[in-house]
Amino acid sequence: MNQPETKRLAEALTFRLGARWNRLLSLVVLLVLWQAAASAVSDPAMLPSPAATFQAGYAALLGGELLFHVGITLARVAIAFALAMLIGTAIGIALGRSPVLDQIFGGWLVLGLNLPALVTIVLCYIWFGLTEAAAILAVTINKVPTVAAILREGAKALDAALLEMTRVFAVKPTRVLARVILPQLGPSLMAAARAGLALTWKIVLVVELLGRPNGVGFQIRSFFNFFDIASILAYSLTFIGAVIAIEILLLQPLDLRLGKWRRA
Amino acid sequence: MTGLVLRGIIREFDHPAPRRVLDGIDLAIAKGEFVSLVGPSGAGKTTLLRIIAGLDSGYNGELAWQGARPRLGIVFQEPRLVPWLDILDNLLLVSGPEAAGEARALLEAVELGGNETALPGQLSGGMQRRAALARALLVKPDFLLLDEPLISLDAALTERMRRLLNEFWRAHRITTLLITHNLSEAAALSTRILILSPTERRVVADCALPPPDPRLRDDPAVAATLENLRRMTHTWPKPAASSTLSLVG
Numbered sequence: 001m002n003q004p005e006t007k008r009l010a011e012a013l014t015f016r017l018g019a020r021w022n023r024l025l026s027l028v029v030l031l032v033l034w035q036a037a038a039s040a041v042s043d044p045a046m047l048p049s050p051a052a053t054f055q056a057g058y059a060a061l062l063g064g065e066l067l068f069h070v071g072i073t074l075a076r077v078a079i080a081f082a083l084a085m086l087i088g089t090a091i092g093i094a095l096g097r098s099p100v101l102d103q104i105f106g107g108w109l110v111l112g113l114n115l116p117a118l119v120t121i122v123l124c125y126i127w128f129g130l131t132e133a134a135a136i137l138a139v140t141i142n143k144v145p146t147v148a149a150i151l152r153e154g155a156k157a158l159d160a161a162l163l164e165m166t167r168v169f170a171v172k173p174t175r176v177l178a179r180v181i182l183p184q185l186g187p188s189l190m191a192a193a194r195a196g197l198a199l200t201w202k203i204v205l206v207v208e209l210l211g212r213p214n215g216v217g218f219q220i221r222s223f224f225n226f227f228d229i230a231s232i233l234a235y236s237l238t239f240i241g242a243v244i245a246i247e248i249l250l251l252q253p254l255d256l257r258l259g260k261w262r263r264a
Numbered sequence: 265m266t267g268l269v270l271r272g273i274i275r276e277f278d279h280p281a282p283r284r285v286l287d288g289i290d291l292a293i294a295k296g297e298f299v300s301l302v303g304p305s306g307a308g309k310t311t312l313l314r315i316i317a318g319l320d321s322g323y324n325g326e327l328a329w330q331g332a333r334p335r336l337g338i339v340f341q342e343p344r345l346v347p348w349l350d351i352l353d354n355l356l357l358v359s360g361p362e363a364a365g366e367a368r369a370l371l372e373a374v375e376l377g378g379n380e381t382a383l384p385g386q387l388s389g390g391m392q393r394r395a396a397l398a399r400a401l402l403v404k405p406d407f408l409l410l411d412e413p414l415i416s417l418d419a420a421l422t423e424r425m426r427r428l429l430n431e432f433w434r435a436h437r438i439t440t441l442l443i444t445h446n447l448s449e450a451a452a453l454s455t456r457i458l459i460l461s462p463t464e465r466r467v468v469a470d471c472a473l474p475p476p477d478p479r480l481r482d483d484p485a486v487a488a489t490l491e492n493l494r495r496m497t498h499t500w501p502k503p504a505a506s507s508t509l510s511l512v513g
Contacts, residue, residue: 165344168317168336169358169403179357183348261348261383 048230057234065219070238073204073215080139081200085193087140088147092188093181095148096155109152112145117203121210130211139203146199147192154188155181186258193251201243267330267439268293268316268407274324275311285311287465289325291458296437298476300450301467302493303460309443310341312460313411316441334439337405339413343392345384351395352380359402370398373428375421390417394425401432408440414449426452430476447497451490452476459496469496 031050038049048056060066095102095109121138128134158181166176182189208217216239223231273289276282285308293299303309314320315327317338345354355367371377374394376387384392397413413429414422430453433440444450450457453476459469471489 161344168338
């Protein structure tokens with residue numbers, strides 16, 4: 001390795017280490033502010049300190065109920081997210097590629113985007129009962145319009161020259177979808193996945209709070225009844241940690257993989 | 265049968281201003297012919313190719329394939345390679361993974377051996393054009409459409425690619441339509457040359473040639489044809505009278 005290369009590598013490493021230190025510093029500042037606020041309020045029932053919150057979380061972890069409820073909620077998020085991505089992507093591609101379909105159903109999409117999540121949840125529970133299927137359906141219905149709207153714009157911007165090429169060569173539609181269309185929709189899929197993940201878990205918590213006998217949302221309602229703010233914060237932070245882990249371990253590597261050819 | 269008949273093809277565009285690009289194209293291409301359509305930029309060559317390829321249906325007139333619609337192979341003016349697929353995968357996209365062996369052989373033939381795993385963005389424009397040519401040949405087309413396939417290649421490489429096209433045509437007798445502005449290229453490869461007039465917006469000359477094997481560029485017949493065609497093209501942009509030249513028989 002020559003000298004300029006070594007220098008570049010050193011600079012890159014410094015930058016990466018620097019970025020990690022900055023993130024850690026940000027977390028420490030947040031904890032200090034939290035501790036300061038808790039000390040100022042000086043009422044653990046209203047705002048517990050970080051230590052009291054972690055203690056409540058640790059106790060729930062040892063008891064097993066934290067992992068159980070977080071696991072249930074994550075499973076609901078995963079199912080609703082997968083369904084919404086699948087249905088929303090199909091609808092988005094159809095509307096993006098067909099001006100006629102877009103003219104007919106574009107208005108429905110606006111309606112879906114503006115439908116309050118609470119209305120969908122309540123209606124699903126009234127129509128289908130307080131069941132698991134109704135809960136998943138309510139979350140999926142809320143998420144589909146967002147995915148479809150993002151994918152519609154992506155589908156409108158597909159490379160027409162490449163699609164013409166596949167038409168002349170009569171390439172199989174499944175191969176065109178897998179190798180030409182979906183890779184172009186990578187950025188839209190990632191945007192929809194990120195927006196969707198954030199939206200889905202928030203709605204899942206409301207669904208659980210209103211009509212499920214388990215999950216983080218159900219637990220938060222129980223803790224609300226006892227004004228157990230430490231447990232509410234402990235469950236929320238654990239769940240947020242799980243969602244951040246999904247972002248770092250799943251979405252970011254996928255994003256890098258999809259954009260690899262652009263950097264070649 | 266893989267012949268093609270065009271009758272009275274008219275194509276008009278409304279934007280940016282109303283204009284007629286093709287004005288009554290009558291043309292028949294028989295099975296096994298290598299036809300070159302020669303004309304200057306803006307004469308409507310690519311428009312005609314897009315109509316034949318089925319990419320433009322906004323024309324008036326009749327387009328009829330003799331027999332079933334053929335399997336088409338095409339080289340567009342720009343390579344149109346999928347940027348995120350490597351060169352081998354670009355070829356296999358149109359033919360399926362079972363043709364990997366043939367794809368590698370064709371990449372060797374267009375002097376791209378060893379570049380199978382390169383992404384299109386890592387290759388020069390000329391290399392991308394050759395990959396597009398290999399892709400078109402890989403599908404074993406019944407009808408091959410070539411839109412300036414050898415443009416931007418250096419002289420020596422152009423000559424080798426012409427030889428490859430010529431050998432491929434001689435081996436398979438694939439019906440071919442070559443769009444070019446280069447008379448020498450048309451003469452080196454074709455059994456027929458058509459001249460598309462930019463002013464009349466239709467075919468104004470139809471010259472049959474002897475088969476290109478083993479003809480050289482300095483063959484007297486080819487030289488005479490070229491001279492005739494050059495004289496004709498010198499008259500552009502003034503309207504040229506329709507004529508039919510034949511050097512066969």
